[in-house]
Amino acid sequence: MKLEGYYYNLIDRNTDENGSTFRIALLKECDIYTGHFPGHPVCPGVCNMQIVKECAERLVGKTLHISYIRQCRLIALATPVICSELVVWIKLEPMEAGYSIVATIADAEHIYMEYKGNMTV
Secondary structure, eight states: OOOBTTTEEEEEEEEETTEEEEEEEEOTTOTHHHHSOTTSOOOOHHHHHHHHHHHHHHHHTSOOEEEEEEEEEEOSOOOTTTOOEEEEEEEEEEETTEEEEEEEEEOSSOEEEEEEEEEEO
């Protein structure tokens, strides 16, 4: 399920020699939060992983599939009420069957997720 436009909106994107950053705005009225959790919305970890996947797809211009997760650390709870804007940082390296991905989701105060894994075309 594509989350852009439903769960978050892309504000801007920048790329330099260190990787790419995507600034996103969480959409607090998204119905995902009514189930996770009613009255106390928290960003589900699986949605964070999907955001990383969608940002990586924007970088390579292809549909990707998560094939291997080496590490996925959910370090802090992100909530659309407290941290409505997040920064997704991605560094990807081409490999034989796709890409090696290192990513974080953070704001100015916290790192919410660290991700390392492979995605295939």
